Amino acid sequence: MSLAGQMALLFVGAALINNILLTRFIGLCPFFGVSSSMSTSIGMSLAVVFVMTLASGATWMAWKFLLAPLGVGEFLYIPAFILIIAALVQFVEMYLRKASPVLYRAMGIYLPLITTNCAVLATATESAKPGFFKMNIDLGASLGLGEALVYTLGVSIGFGFALLTFAALRERLEAAPVPDALKGSPIAFITAGLLSFAYVGLAGWFGL
């Protein structure tokens, strides 16, 4: 398969077929926490795409140039990656505040929230640490930097896509005649379950 084809497959596989929220159920807290309105979901999605991609790049390099050569990655990767992600979020926050106050306001509280988001850690680990990447594409033992970035971009865009879909559904649910007993969280969980069915239905496409 050509390189471009492989990348496209990697992207689609990460975004849709192995959607991090709806087929792998990682990072569900923001999925329920900020999905009650479209505008907050947009802020959160933007922030996730931004931070996740940067974080994967950074952890990939940390693994390659620091943890792997020293041979301490196996047991040190979680604290090391969390440290990197936290620092990165801080940095991005400072940078945005200076460079783009508008964007900074839009992302607001969601940026620091991402520091502790398991989806970011999961994706960073998968793209940096050999043996964690689980998709059915032959890319060798570990991902190259380019592949890691494409993969993360796919995951984060898939995250944003699922979050926005869900937010749109929930905004409509507000107006729907939901039985009293199901109002609020219960119907949100049911909706999320149905949405998840739809995504799980994609499993196996393109052999992924």
Place this chain on the structure above:
Amino acid sequence: MDASMVLKAVLALASLGLVASGVLAVASKRFHVEVDPRVEQIASVLPGSNCGACGNPSCFVTAEGIASGSLPVTACVAGGQEVADAIAGLLGVDRCEVDTVVVVRACGGGIAAARAYDYHGVPSCAAAARLAGGPLVCQWGCFGFGDCVKACPFGALSLDERGLPVVDLARCTGCGACVQTCPRSSSGLLSLVPERAPVSVRCSAHSKPKERKAACSACCIACKKCERACPSDAIHVVEMLAVVDYEKCTGCNACVEACPQQCIDIYGRNVARTTGADGAGWRAVAAGSAVQEAEVAEA
């Protein structure tokens, strides 16, 4: 695992930490944004939990709002009085009272109120209200079955021996669940008022004072004595019922003393006002108020 492994691990984390802190230190200089120093100060006083109860996305945004004057110093709901005081101190403005809302009951009738018929149905105010408007002659009065007591999620209400709900101000959060439940709320039997407002008229009837008096001995008779007694122009008889203007009331007690019906009552966390201490006859228990005051202060 040998010692060199430990050393390497320490080395790895330390170098990561060094690089990260170095980058952040440089960044905080390079990307430094001039902010109103008061914003930072205010932000440091706020709880910093970003709970969102005030309606702003983060404590920092609230701090900015307070500094720029678009939000009051009392904006932080979670912080309450303490935080408001601290911020007021920072900004050099007068101390501001946080407006906590609590519920009051505007009825003093209870078991003394006249009945039009004997009600033996389901012991629920809502059910009673459906049966020909309820058993009470006064169509504003409290039925006393305590639907509100059951509705309160905080256990702040209880029925006293006269069959009237009393509010435990230490528990009431002002959520309004009782107000929504009470079938008489539309005419103001239960309503939310700022806690700093210390008096309440224990009657909500609007019928002619004479008719009213025949139906219940504890009612307001629209004699206007309170109006004349009030030094702050805060209580007025409107449509034959005394109404307190909570903006002006200072809680001086003048109206309470003046009311011949004893249907005006003081309340507030620091005022003794528990069971039986309102409506006709609260003065009788005022003698024991020192004890109650101590209790209330502890709660």
